[in-house]
Amino acid sequence: MLLNELGEFGFIERFSEKYFHKPLKDGFLGIGDDCAVLPEDAKRETLVSTDLLIENVHFIKDEIGGFQLGKKSLAVNLSDLAASGAEPCASFLSLGLPKNTSVEFMDEFFKGYAFLSEKYNCPLLGGDTTKSPENLVINVTVLGKAKKNAKKLRSMAKPGDVICVTGVLGNSAAGLEFLLNKNLKRDENARYLIDYHHNPQPRVLEGMFLASLEGVNAMTDISDGISSDLKHIMKLSQVSAVIETDKLPISKELEENSNFGYTQKRQFALSGGEDYELLLTVDIKKFAAVNEAYFKKFGKKLYQIGTIKNGFSDEIFFTENMFLTNGFDHFSA
Amino acid sequence: MLLNELGEFGFIERFSEKYFHKPLKDGFLGIGDDCAVLPEDAKRETLVSTDLLIENVHFIKDEIGGFQLGKKSLAVNLSDLAASGAEPCASFLSLGLPKNTSVEFMDEFFKGYAFLSEKYNCPLLGGDTTKSPENLVINVTVLGKAKKNAKKLRSMAKPGDVICVTGVLGNSAAGLEFLLNKNLKRDENARYLIDYHHNPQPRVLEGMFLASLEGVNAMTDISDGISSDLKHIMKLSQVSAVIETDKLPISKELEENSNFGYTQKRQFALSGGEDYELLLTVDIKKFAAVNEAYFKKFGKKLYQIGTIKNGFSDEIFFTENMFLTNGFDHFSA
Numbered sequence: 001m002l003l004n005e006l007g008e009f010g011f012i013e014r015f016s017e018k019y020f021h022k023p024l025k026d027g028f029l030g031i032g033d034d035c036a037v038l039p040e041d042a043k044r045e046t047l048v049s050t051d052l053l054i055e056n057v058h059f060i061k062d063e064i065g066g067f068q069l070g071k072k073s074l075a076v077n078l079s080d081l082a083a084s085g086a087e088p089c090a091s092f093l094s095l096g097l098p099k100n101t102s103v104e105f106m107d108e109f110f111k112g113y114a115f116l117s118e119k120y121n122c123p124l125l126g127g128d129t130t131k132s133p134e135n136l137v138i139n140v141t142v143l144g145k146a147k148k149n150a151k152k153l154r155s156m157a158k159p160g161d162v163i164c165v166t167g168v169l170g171n172s173a174a175g176l177e178f179l180l181n182k183n184l185k186r187d188e189n190a191r192y193l194i195d196y197h198h199n200p201q202p203r204v205l206e207g208m209f210l211a212s213l214e215g216v217n218a219m220t221d222i223s224d225g226i227s228s229d230l231k232h233i234m235k236l237s238q239v240s241a242v243i244e245t246d247k248l249p250i251s252k253e254l255e256e257n258s259n260f261g262y263t264q265k266r267q268f269a270l271s272g273g274e275d276y277e278l279l280l281t282v283d284i285k286k287f288a289a290v291n292e293a294y295f296k297k298f299g300k301k302l303y304q305i306g307t308i309k310n311g312f313s314d315e316i317f318f319t320e321n322m323f324l325t326n327g328f329d330h331f332s333a
Numbered sequence: 334m335l336l337n338e339l340g341e342f343g344f345i346e347r348f349s350e351k352y353f354h355k356p357l358k359d360g361f362l363g364i365g366d367d368c369a370v371l372p373e374d375a376k377r378e379t380l381v382s383t384d385l386l387i388e389n390v391h392f393i394k395d396e397i398g399g400f401q402l403g404k405k406s407l408a409v410n411l412s413d414l415a416a417s418g419a420e421p422c423a424s425f426l427s428l429g430l431p432k433n434t435s436v437e438f439m440d441e442f443f444k445g446y447a448f449l450s451e452k453y454n455c456p457l458l459g460g461d462t463t464k465s466p467e468n469l470v471i472n473v474t475v476l477g478k479a480k481k482n483a484k485k486l487r488s489m490a491k492p493g494d495v496i497c498v499t500g501v502l503g504n505s506a507a508g509l510e511f512l513l514n515k516n517l518k519r520d521e522n523a524r525y526l527i528d529y530h531h532n533p534q535p536r537v538l539e540g541m542f543l544a545s546l547e548g549v550n551a552m553t554d555i556s557d558g559i560s561s562d563l564k565h566i567m568k569l570s571q572v573s574a575v576i577e578t579d580k581l582p583i584s585k586e587l588e589e590n591s592n593f594g595y596t597q598k599r600q601f602a603l604s605g606g607e608d609y610e611l612l613l614t615v616d617i618k619k620f621a622a623v624n625e626a627y628f629k630k631f632g633k634k635l636y637q638i639g640t641i642k643n644g645f646s647d648e649i650f651f652t653e654n655m656f657l658t659n660g661f662d663h664f665s666a
Contacts, residue, residue, distance in 0.1 A: 001436040008462060015439065019447040020457050028423075028458065036458035038423055038476065041374045050474060052427035052461045090361075090371055094385035094472050103334040106348065114352040124353050125361065125369035128385045128472075129341060135465070139427050139472035141383060143371065 032236065033154050034083035034220055035144070045151065047144045049080035055135035063179055066108025067115075068198045069138075074116045076223065077142040078202035079276045083221035085152045085211020086144030088122035088204060095129045096137030120204050152211045152219035152280070157237035161217055161281035161308040163230070166203050167300075168251040169222065170265060171196040173272020177260075184259055192253050200276040207278055209297055215286025220279050225271035226305075229279055230316055240313035243270075243306040245320035266320075281308050365569065366487050367416035367553055368477070378484060380477045382413035388468035396512055399441025400448075401531045402471075407449045409556065410475040411535035412609045416554035418485045418544020419477030421455035421537060428462045429470030453537050485544045485552035485613070490570035494550055494614035496563070496639040499536050501584040502555065503598060504529035506605020510593075517592055525586050533609040540611055542630055548619025553612050558604035559638075562612055563649055573646035576603075576639040578653035599653075614641050 003011060016031045024030055027039030035047040053073055055061055064072070074091060081088050093113070097106075117124055122142065175197030178190045186194070203221070210216050218233050226243070234241055248269045255265065280302075282290050291302050309317075336344060349364045357363055360372030368380040386406055388394055397405070407424060414421050426446070430439075450457055455475065508530030511523045519527070536554070543549050551566050559576070567574055581602045588598065613635075615623050624635050642650075 002432070003430055003434050003436060003439070004432065006436060011439075011462060014436075015443045016457075018440075019443040020450075022451075022456070024456055024458075028456070030456065030458040031460070036423065036425070038458070046379065046476075048423070048425060048459060048474075048476070050425045050427055050459065050461055050472070052429055052463050052470065052472060054429050054463060054465050054470065056466050057429075057464055090369065090381070092369070092381060092383045092474060094383050096385055096387050096390075096470065097336055099335070099337065101336050103336060103339060103347075106336070106344075107351075110348045110352040117353070118355075123355070123357055123361070123363060124349075125357075125363040125371070126381065126383065127364070128383055129344060130385050130387060131390055132387050132468070133389050134467040137385065137387065137429065137470050139383070139385060139461075141381075141425060141474040143379075143381070 034080040043148055045146050045148055047084050047086040047146055049077055050141040051077050053138040064198045066105045067112035070109035070112030071116050072200055073138045073140050074113050075200045075202045077140045078204050079221040081142055081144040082202050082204045082207030083219050085207050086146040087208055088120045088144045090125045090143045091122050092141040093124055093127035094139040096132030098132050150211055154218055154220050154233045155236035157218035157233050157239050157281040157308050159239055159308055159310040160284050162284050162287045162304055163281055163306040164302040164304045165277050165279050166206050167277040168249045169275050170254050170268030170272055171251050172274040173268035174254050189253055189257055203278045213290050213293055215283040215290050216280055218281045222275040222277050222279050225273040227271040238312040240309040240311055241306055242317045245318050247305045249303040367413040376481055378479050378481055380417050380419040380479055382410055383474040384410050386471040397531045399438045400445035403442035403445030404449050405533055406471045406473050407446050408533045408535045410473045411537050412554040414475055414477040415535050415537045415540030416552050418540050419479040420541055421453045421477045423458045423476045424455050425474040426457055426460035427472040429465030431465050483544055487551055487553050487566045488569035490551035490566050490572050490614040490641050492572055492641055492643040493617050494641040495617050495620045495637055496614050497635040497637045498610050498612050499539050500610040501582045502608050503587050503601030503605055504584050505607040506601035507587050522586055522590055536611045546623050546626055548616040548623050549613055551614045555608040555610050555612050558606040560604040571645040573642040573644055574639055575650045578651050580638045582636040
């Protein structure tokens with residue numbers, strides 16, 4: 001049997017249940033959330049996440065350039081820490097480098113990596129370098145700290161919670177469409193969307209702040225698209241969800257783009273992925289206070305896009321019916 | 334400029350000094366040793382290491398098989414924790430999987446990984462899976478714990494120290510020679526050496542025990558070959574070293590192999606790499622006691638192979654002069 005018959009999440013489920021079924025020690029949390037959790041002492045926990053990026057799967061080297069690639073490699077990992085509300089404390093970088101990699105490209109790569117590393121006080125403490133026969137391979141592991149019981153998990157959503165996101169959705173997927181479809185003209189608007197795809201902003205400070213507020217229940221980051229990421233929350237919290245499709249935050253730049261229709265823009269927003277905004281559920285009674293505190297701190301509001309409902313469902317209910325793909329799956333894509 | 338003009342260690346030095354030059358916070362230790370160190374509380378530290386393995390660079394899939402590959406992927410990382418004397422506590426696994434990977438192969442892979450994970454109480458707590466265009470890509474990150482100030486570093490060697498290793502050297506490199514050179518006949522002896530190459534034994538318990546003994550100063554694991562790994566100790570401890578070439582521990586199986594001459598066997602032992610034994614330096618006054626305690630615990634003795642000398646030198650002095658390669662360098666190989 002080949003892997004694409006299983007699918008990415010089927011693969012993870014199969015192997016984690018089959019070979020790593022032993023209960024973990026008290027305070028540990030393993031496979032299944034944005035970060036794993038290791039207890040540290042009575043007051044703090046260590047959170048860990050790791051992401052693998054491979055050339056021509058996750059990025060096209062000549063399109064993204066060294067600086068943005070270095071920055072994005074760390075950003076997508078910091079986004080996982082943000083999703084748990086953790087403060088970054090260290091990163092580890094493994095590089096598989098093809099023969100034809102230039103020192104100049106890697107100079108730019110490290111400039112970008114160091115830029116974000118300094119911005120979030122997350123020093124690079126180690127790694128591994130090796131040659132690679134074909135494609136540039138990048139693996140980053142990040143460690144963060146959170147106060148005991150302050151972390152936010154996918155399993156913490158409650159019926160009645162407001163579902164919201166920290167920013168506009170779909171720009172990154174629309175940008176990727178321009179990279180993949182050479183027939184589309186790259187005007188200024190297209191370049192804006194492509195830049196959005198190459199420049200994810202991990203919501204590190206937002207995640208830490210939101211995790212500290214009473215009323216914020218579950219949290220995750222939007223890496224595969226809401227239609228996939230929200231399902232993880234639904235499954236682990238054993239709830240269902242209604243998304244008000246007309247409330248999905250779409251940027252002016254995407255809305256104005258005439259290459260894509262109304263439905264395709266919503267599809268980008270729902271299942272395009274790589275937005276790296278935070279998706280969170282908030283106690284409806286506390287939502288006004290949370291939104292106000294968030295606005296005071298960051299000068300922007302949360303986008304309210306739906307509601308958590310009682311009882312588990314494996315499908316999201318959308319107020320507007322439209323053909324929706326299922327979020328990004330690495331093995332069937 | 335291409336990377337092979339810099340070399341692997343030139344690359345690491347260049348980028349770590351150029352972009353990650355800021356002093357770390359108190360108690361942190363970054364790039365340059367087997368593990369990075371993060372302070373935890375007044376009593377304990379977290380140690381972290383990561384290793385990237387790529388198909389056709391680090392292994393030939395059909396030669397090693399799934400089970401041994403899974404085991405080796407974790408083993409080479411546990412070996413880094415062992416080198417610092419840390420107790421393993423968690424691992425993270427990233428996989429880049431080509432389309433043609435079978436579920437059966439990955440079943441075997443996970444069986445091997447889980448086998449070692451259970452043996453050393455080092456649960457798999459997370460990871461990432463993605464497709465890979467060409468080669469199977471495996472990145473493992475391990476976390477371990479050590480008592481504050483109990484860890485052993487490459488920088489701790491002292492003039493007069495005895496240099497010793499925990500096991501025979503060169504078997505793995507000889508096994509690799511059989512894999513790469515199809516003209517060599519694979520008799521029983523060859524299969525023993527190949528199996529040695531595929532089945533590294535991380536010296537986890539040995540490392541933890543040795544780190545607890547008074548008199549053990551510096552420690553590292555032998556992944557690139559003594560002629561490279563000892564130089565890291567020399568540089569970071571600012572010392573020099575004499576190796577008594579005739580005392581290098583060579584297994585009966587390698588010594589009896591008629592495909593290789595006397596000098597080539599010593600070259601395997603010195604610069605072949607992937608032995609994953611521990612290389613340590615011990616205060617000469619404490620060496621007898623250390624060796625006795627080690628024998629009592631593990632039923633085997635340390636092999637004494639040389640002496641640490643005063644003053645830094647960037648070349649190792651060998652009592653027998655022979656042509657020696659420099660240990661494995663990923664970019665010039």
